[in-house]
Amino acid sequence: MKKAFIKGTILQFLVLLGLWLILSGKYDYFHVSIGFISALLVTLVHLRLNHHLYYRHGIAQVKPLRLTRLILYVPWLLWQIVLASLHVAYVILHPRVPIKPSLIRFRTKLPNVTAKVILGNSITLTPGTLTVKIDDDVFIVHSLTEASFTSIVDGSMPRQVAKLYQRRPSTVIDDIKILRTTKGL
Amino acid sequence: MSILQILAIFLIFAGAFFISVGSIGLIRLPDFYSRCHATGKADTLGLLLVISGFIFYEGIISLHSAKLLIILIFVGLTSPTATHALARAAFSFGIKPRFVDRETKSKKEKKGRTK
Known part of the structure; x- marks a missing residue:
């Protein structure tokens, strides 16, 4: 220590x-x-x-960040930013503005505050999702279209963040709920 | 004109495109949270592209480029954080997201849009 x-x-x-x-x-x-x-x-x-x-x-x-993993993580994040902006640009410039917003609530098992900050920022930068609220372990995420929250629900996106700390992370998120109303929040 | 300058001009134009798309989205999208998507993503990439264009214009290895690189890192860190702070403040204040559905085509929806 x-x-x-x-x-x-x-x-x-x-x-x-x-x-x-x-x-x-x-x-x-x-x-x-x-x-x-x-x-x-x-x-x-x-x-x-x-x-x-x-x-x-x-x-x-x-817990120290795994530096080798960080080198892989940063280009991945940059690529995600490009994809996210292209997606948003497509949605905005489409004549019908095809959006179907929903809220997703889930619980993380990430080890510390820094990891949560990285996850929150990464969610905001990946296509179609936006971190709205972080309450201890509970994240509330706003998603713009139906397809955009799949990477969070199947856990591939949070796993990228967890890999910064552990070699083989177990399930990172659980208790996922997709909400179309604001009741009970 | 060297290749670096052409690349710089290309990057700055691409950045300007994304910043304008972000501004258009601010007008076209229906509620607060979806507008946050427009400014949080398109503007981040726009700024990153414009600043990296400046780096190429200044020459890759120079003091100005190092300063611009620091700005690049700070923009990349603060822009999503600021977006989250805005969304969080709105959520705490009680602004509710509007759950419209414009992915599936319907005549009713079209009528609503032409109004």
Whole structure:
């Protein structure tokens, strides 16, 4: 636990320093040393927050992302964004605007908050679906057409996110309900 | 004109197309949530394409491109989050989605649209 904390803090410092170096664009002693000091200060201010993150929430909260999988995941997501935009463009420019909205409610078993953030953002970026609400483990998703929620219902989309953390994830979502009314929400 | 510049112009035009589609969708779609689809997806891709067009225009390896790349990453992260925040706020406020059905053709539906 302590090792992960130190590693995370050093990583944060390096990211901040890199951001400074790219944004400032001046590489004399004065500017670089100011950047060094500011990155150090921000890291110090954040130290208590980091401490809280790594020690209070327990081990399950800071499971590391599998980096090799992330390299595969990002191009997949970019491709999904392209597909989603083409789908939305088709729907909008079609003379009849063929939509049939519905709400889907399901429960996830993802390990931590970061995974839920990734899943929520990915749902918003995949074709025809939009995350409306996340209540602990319960997601409410708005889908634009009948065909667009199949990838969530058969679980292939959430499995992509779960693979970032585990090699062979078990069932990621269950308790799926497709709603055409807002009763009981 | 170099190949990179032609690619940049192509990307910027494609981005402009998707941003305009997003704006048209804002008018054509019936309720709040489906409008969120238009702005959340088409505009994200539009912005990503325009900014990557700028990167190609500036030359791939330069300081400006690095800055633009940071903007690219932040847009990719914040745009779906902002869309979700809007939808969530609307849902908490009690705005209900309209469950229209325009996938199956019917005369009644057509009448409703011409009004």
